[in-house]
Amino acid sequence: MIPFQPMAHFGIMCTIMDSECELSDAAGRQRPLPYHQGVSFPPAYIQASTHVLETALRSVAAYASWRPHDPGPACDIDTRYAALPSLTKKDIRAHFPAGLLLPGKDLEKGLASGAIWFVETSGTTADQVTNIWCQEWWDASERASWGLNSEISRIATGGHPEAILVSPLNVGIVGRNGLLPMHERIADQYLFLNEVMYPSEWTDALLDRMVSELNSFQPVVLEGNPSLLAILARHIVRRGARVHPPGAIVLTYEFPSRIHVRQIRMAFPGVPLASSYGSTEAGYVFMECEHGRLHQNAEYCRVDFQPFKEEHGGPAVGRVLLTVLNHPWCSLVRFDVGDLARLDARGACPCGRGGGMVLEGIEGRAVNVTLAPDGRALTQARVDDALAAVDVIDEYRLEQRAGAEYELMFAAGADAPRDVEGAAAAVLHALYGPDARIAVRRVGQVPPEASGKYRLARAAFPVTPGYLLDARYALL
Ligand SMILES: [Zn+2]
Known part of the structure; x- marks a missing residue:
């Protein structure tokens, strides 16, 4: 097994090899670091990543405000990317279309x-x-x-x-x-x-x-x-x-x-x-x-x-x-x-x-994260893994109404055993903990969202990136 290796472990080596790579910003704050899985990338990937980043920072309007965050070409490309903000849908709307176009394109x-x-x-x-x-x-x-x-x-x-x-x-x-x-x-x-x-x-x-x-x-x-x-x-x-x-x-x-x-x-x-x-x-x-x-x-x-x-x-x-x-x-x-x-x-x-x-x-999706009463974040996949154990459920949606209040809506075939509600509540209690109050409701069909896509879980309140992300690896 290859352990997950934060690049911070290579910080000393980085300093010896290249004294110019500055891991703090102008105000002396530590820049976010790249997080690596331990896999290698082909040279073409590094080259393409470098070309895209340098073009964006130099010539594309949507990224003009990112320039002060770039630690510069003395740092390896992953370190440069990690130091930058992220592009949101709101940013795309604000800069569409000219501010996202590559230079020289008509x-x-x-x-x-x-x-x-x-x-x-x-x-x-x-x-x-x-x-x-x-x-x-x-x-x-x-x-x-x-x-x-x-x-x-x-x-x-x-x-x-x-x-x-x-x-x-x-x-x-x-x-x-x-x-x-x-x-x-x-x-x-x-x-x-x-x-x-x-x-x-x-x-x-x-x-x-x-x-x-x-x-x-x-x-x-x-x-x-x-x-x-x-x-x-x-x-x-x-x-x-x-x-x-x-x-x-x-x-x-x-x-x-x-x-x-x-x-x-x-x-x-x-x-x-x-x-x-x-x-x-x-x-x-x-x-x-x-x-x-x-x-x-x-x-x-x-x-x-x-x-x-x-x-x-x-x-x-x-x-x-x-x-x-x-x-x-x-x-x-x-x-x-x-x-x-x-x-x-x-x-x-x-x-x-x-x-x-x-x-x-x-x-x-990040917007579909729910929280356990003790504050742990649970992704859609964790909820899905739990409910997949109740193998007669055809469709479901879990909503977190407030702190410890959850409602599960599910549909099951006509021949499903009678206490599917009890089985579903039990697996959700195992996931969210004993303090969770879980209401379970059987319906004929679980409707999709207005977008046409199904949403398996959601909280009625936003869970912010700052709450979820490790601040060593993200500019928050
Ligand atoms: Zn494979």
């Missing part, structure tokens, strides 16, 4: 030629961002991510037929005046299986249509939100339907609940499943390999990891900041996408891949 020409266009992300008003979209870079980032999973790199050609099950609020086509025929939901090699905005409006007939379209379209890859694929999967199992097995299923767009993954595996036995983690802003960032670990797509994305304090699950758990590499148009540096990750501490992956960060998993 926005009007790019838009006119079709090399770039603007895309809006979904979500609440606070989450919504318009981004500069470059399809060429996005496709290259996706292709590179396939190389991180042997099964997908074997079957994906770029032109392979792919069925997609997502919320049309996020991707695809909305059927505003009812259902759309199949040919109107096909674009290039993609078939969008769903045009209905809310899964509460999905009928058995619509789910039967999805099964029949999978059988006729025969996708090589089936991709979608795990929560939506799970609804289809439960329908397939309930109906005993015969369905064409795709070459692989890719889970994306939201945190994959273990409950949903289990249901998808039941409906598609033997089909390889892989989680792909990315964002509209930063492309394809991590891909799950055939051994279940998430490898960084290091050719297209730099990831900086800021660990939580020990009492909140650090240093293995922390937030990820994303920097796009090799992007022809945009400068996106240390973007706080709002997601949390768990570093993999099991040493080299049996798949043999190196040259990037390795995760055990994504822990969910």
Whole structure:
């Protein structure tokens, strides 16, 4: 096992080798340090990271205020990145579009030629961002991510037929005046299986249509939100339907609940499943390999990891900041996408891949962290691990109303045993402690958020980064 190594351990060596690297700022305060997992990166990654950072600080308006934080080229590149603030969605809104453009790029020409266009992300008003979209870079980032999973790199050609099950609020086509025929939901090699905005409006007939379209379209890859694929999967199992097995299923767009993954595996036995983690802003960032670990797509994305304090699950758990590499148009540096990750501490992956960060998993969104009555932070993944032990739960959402008040809403199949409520309360008490007051409510269906995505847990109050993050590694 490779221990997690904060760079601080190398501080003395750093001083001997290069007396110019100043780890304190002008006011004499200690700069935040980089946190390393102990993996090595190829020279091209270091070069691309350096080029992106220096260009951003020198020539991109969004980062002008960051210059005083940069300890300068005498420090190694990870130390320079670690000393900087993060880029928020609010910053992107404030500087869009010209303040995020690389020097020498002509926005009007790019838009006119079709090399770039603007895309809006979904979500609440606070989450919504318009981004500069470059399809060429996005496709290259996706292709590179396939190389991180042997099964997908074997079957994906770029032109392979792919069925997609997502919320049309996020991707695809909305059927505003009812259902759309199949040919109107096909674009290039993609078939969008769903045009209905809310899964509460999905009928058995619509789910039967999805099964029949999978059988006729025969996708090589089936991709979608795990929560939506799970609804289809439960329908397939309930109906005993015969369905064409795709070459692989890719889970994306939201945190994959273990409950949903289990249901998808039941409906598609033997089909390889892989989680792909990315964002509209930063492309394809991590891909799950055939051994279940998430490898960084290091050719297209730099990831900086800021660990939580020990009492909140650090240093293995922390937030990820994303920097796009090799992007022809945009400068996106240390973007706080709002997601949390768990570093993999099991040493080299049996798949043999190196040259990037390795995760055990994504822990969910920072806004979905809840607190135990004793103040410990619990990520969505911890809540999910606990509730996955109650194997008859189909869907759930946990809300922390106030200090020690929690409410679990869950749905379970008609044949579920009677005291699911008691079993769910017991696993949550084990997680949150004896002082937690947990109300459990069984419902017919757990609705998704207005964004179209499922939220498995949330607190009714904000949990700030300053509360969670270890101040040695983050500028707070
Ligand atoms: Zn691996």
